[in-house]
Amino acid sequence: MRCGRIQKLLEERGETSLSPVDRQHLEACPDCRLYARDWSMLTQGLKLISQEPIPEPSLGFSARLLRRLDEENAPGFLRPEFYENAGRRVIFATLVLVFTLLLAMALPASGPVRHKPNVDTYWPQPEVLTTRNAPVYVGSFPPVPAWVEVKSVSYHWR
Amino acid sequence: MESNAQERLEVEWIRRAQQGDHEAFGLLVEQYQRRVFSTVFHLVHQQNEVEDLVQEIFIKTFRAIRSYNFRAPFGAWVARISVNHCYDYLRRKRSSRLNYYWQLSEDSRRMLERGLEPQQRESPPSIEEQAVLKDLVKKLLDRAPAEDRMVLVLKEIDNLSVEEISEVLNWSVSKVKVRLHRARKRMLADLKRCR
Structure with a gap:
């Protein structure tokens, strides 16, 4: 508990801010001592970095900047963002197209997507109904409308 | 009195720049370029990249200047754009997590350790x-x-207060404090791992 408090104090205010009791703890506790050493090393390094000379803007920096702004405002100039956005849209459209094609290929050849659904009304087709040891009746019941062509009506034995 | 006149002048430049006046914007650039150079240099540490980045920052600033509403100081607003731009740059150019410490020569490492011994701490470290x-x-x-x-650069190198950092990063003061503590801890842990 005390170690955490002392380490936070070291970070925020430095070693000089410690009370005599905390300082005693710092001397006695190897963890806190190591922490103080590392922290002092980091702050020294950061301080050295802050003292480095900052690069000066080169001669005519602002003139070049203003020229670039003028060029950008000239009619017919398309900003790089335009190309970026256009490129993004093209990629998105291509992805959607590829996805749709893949989906279409993955679907079975029959089914509601590929074929029109059958007409709701069901007319019995002339088909053979078989049951074991029983005469097969190809029915015309209910009555088949006149326009349905019935090719053969016969009894079959199996 | 003089600072008031300067502030009024700056407001006038900003208003003119908001109407598309490049010349007025140039005056703002002259006024803030050193500060932006300093922030970018400390954040990026790439001397050859600094000028390009600063130019991009000012172009971004000009494009966004119409949205500046005079609530925060103009300097803090520009600093926010600079920091965000550097943040994007750093994320793009994320350095690899290679351990550099072992790339230090044995002599350098020994020198560093010796310089950090408690009995040596009183004397200032040598140039090497x-x-x-x-x-x-x-x-x-x-x-x-x-x-x-x-957050570390703004606090420890640019010497901004927690309140100023919160303005620049658009974070709450408590968030800045928490992030700062976490960043220091992480850096110390990284240092320990290198040892």
Whole structure:
């Protein structure tokens, strides 16, 4: 508990801010001592970095900047963002197209997507109904409308 | 009195720049370029990249200047654009998590350790020790996540207060404090791991 408090104090205010009791703890506790050493090393390094000379803007920096702004405002100039956005849209459209094609290929050849659904009304087709040891009746019941062509009506034995 | 006149002048430049006046914007650039150079240099540490980045920052500033509403100081607003731009740059150019510490020569490492011994701490470090230490801390900063680096640079190198950092990063003061503590801890842990 005390170690955490002392380490936070070291970070925020430095070693000089410690009370005599905390300082005693710092001397006695190897963890806190190591922490103080590392922290002092980091702050020294950061301080050295802050003292480095900052690069000066080169001669005519602002003139070049203003020229670039003028060029950008000239009619017919398309900003790089335009190309970026256009490129993004093209990629998105291509992805959607590829996805749709893949989906279409993955679907079975029959089914509601590929074929029109059958007409709701069901007319019995002339088909053979078989049951074991029983005469097969190809029915015309209910009555088949006149326009349905019935090719053969016969009894079959199996 | 003089600062008031300067402020009024600055407001006039900003208003003119908002109407598309490049000349007025040029005056603002002249006024803030050193500050932006300093922030970018400390965040990026790439001397050859600084000028390009600063130019991009000012172009961004000009494009966004119409949205500036005079609530925050103009300097803090520009600093926010600079920091965000550097943040994007750092995320793009994320340095690899290679351990640089072992790239220090054996002599340098020994020198560094010797310079940090308690009995030696009273005497100022030699120029060689300073160079080694600066190099190590720079490398640790390069390895740190972009957010840690930003908050540490603004606090420890640019010497901004927590309140100023909160204005620049658009974070709450408590968030800045928490992030700062976490960034320091992470950097110390990184240092320990290198040992």
